[in-house]
Amino acid sequence: MLQSASDALPLTGPTGTPRSPPPSGAPLGDARQPAQADASRAAPMRAAPSDAPRVVVIGSGFGGLACAIRMLCKGYRVTVLERLDQPGGRASVFRQDGFTFDAGPTIVTAPFLLEELWALAGRRFADDVDLRPMNPCYRIRFHDGSHFDYQRDPQAMIEEVRRVSPDDVEGLRSFMLEADRCFRIGYEGLGTVAFESLSDLFAALPAMVRMRAWRSIYSMASRHFKSEKLRQVFSFHPLLIGGNPMTVTGVYSLIPSLERIHGVHSAMGGTGAIVAAMARLIRDLGGEIRLGADVERIRVVNRRARGVVLSGGERVDADIVVSNADSAWTYRHLLKGEPRRVWSDRKVDRAAYSMGLFVWYFGTRRRYPDVPHHMILLGPRYRDLLNDIFQRKILADDFSLYLHRPTATDPSLAPEGCDTFYVLSPVPHLEAGIDWASRAEPYRKLIQTMLGESVLPQLADAICTERLLTPADFESRYLAYRGAAFGMEPRLLQSAWFRPHNRSEDIDGLYLVGASTHPGAGIPGVLTSAKVLDSIIPPAHSVREARAEALR
Secondary structure, three states: OOHHHHHOOOOOOOOOOOOOOOOOOOOOOOOOOOOOOOOOOOOOOOOOOOOOEEEEOOOHHHHHHHHHHHHHOOOOEEEEEEEOOOOHHHOOEEEEEEEEOOOOOEEEHHHHHHHHHHHHHHHHHHHHEEEOOOOOOEEEEOOOOOOEEEEEHHHHHHHHHHHHHHHHHOOOOOOOOHHHHHHHHHHHOOOOOOOOHHHHHHHHHHHHHHHOOOOOOHHHHHHHOOOOHHHHHOOOOHOOOOOOOOOOEHHHHEEEHHHHHOOOOOEEOOOHHEEEEEEEHHHHHEEEEOOOOOEEHHHHHHHOOEEEEOOOOOOEEOOOOEEOOOOHHHHHOOOOOOOOOOOOOHHHHOOOEOOEEEEEEEEEOOOOOOOOOEEEEEEOOOOOHHHHHHOOOOOOOOOOOEOOOOOHHHHHHHHOOOOOEEEEEEEEEHHHOOOHHHHHHHHHHHHHHHHOOOOOOHHHHEEEEEEOOHHHHHHHHHHHHHHHHOOOOOHHHHOHHHHOEEEEEEEOEEEEEEEEEEOOOHHHHHHHHHHHHHOOOOHHHHHHHHHHHHHO
């Protein structure tokens, strides 16, 4: 039996400074106060002057909206162009038959990044959005019917590990020590570095060595845990951002650390409530969001972005263009015909892309109170299934699933006595050549049968509304290159300096934000990409002065 001293997870903050233990039963939170903006950056609630330089943002995903808020707070006039009929991009909302479905991201793990945006505008995020912590963060259900409740509270996590594999309690402690180191170095140290030059890459190499970045996260978890179940529990996280746990770097162990420090949250009203609040903030700051505005191409003059041209031929001029569109789509389609030295069509085509997603949204005429808000259902295979998805690119008959039941927290998202669900299955992207027009319904039925025989009994009779999204829909609706839901796969050599830069290497005045640029996918990643842009785009007055000087 281990001594009690070794049963405690490290009581250190993300910077390694000692923390006082939390009160009995309380989660281990971040010792720092919520993010505060520099008072000099707090923006007045009024529009920028008419002669202020303009930023055009293509797309209104989390990254595009966060960028728009930051640029407004820097004194720019900002216009956000969204081709869909609502803001949010992949975080848009479907409403039908009285049910509300978040189309995309549902897990909020870095509320401090949202608080920072509101603080820049002199506001409080909590006044506009009601975030609720999840307890447990999520449940992982294994194929044999057993489960693991992923806890934020250190002692509760220890007890869960002990219940599944008593010999792995010490492994949990050593894993979290290494994960915390990756969070400090990889996220806090390198997350907001723009990686614009080779010197940035060389400067980061010692940190990559300290994090042993060449190992996969599954290899890292296997080093600490004897139980195959726990190896899966502590390595699946990269799938949430488009990566194969067998190949992506162990640096992504920073995600479990982020979850332990800041918790897993959901918004009342769904993730769409956060999107709506960001859109309101943009308008309050004097920004403009145009819906149904489909950008056909970025207008380039003398190798500098000067605005965009919409599909109807309208020209929208700008001093700076920020693309929140998929980076591959941006280079292959929005800059079609423009000479590109770095991100040529050939380089874009040769990159490795994340998996696709098959998402089934459905509402039930009954409630399933035993199903938590977030659940991961692992199938009978782990490594082989991942190989089918990422390497062999075949649609297997078995699957691992993410099941989302937001009505566990917010019953208003469904009619009374009903539940809202979506279930997500990682699948190969469109390069696999799967005919989704014929394969979608049989695949949905397989998932329905599996859920009906496990966590959602009599599901077939309970369904009263539904809809599907396949990789083909991700390409047509969200312009995701090859239907890859998260852009380029976050392998080591497609991360940081190797990922499409936040400042385009090919076109002056063009910047990239969102999942397919640095630092990567997930709500924390795309919000951080906007923070990176904030560090490299000068204040509006500097651009205005330079423009005036050029006219003299």
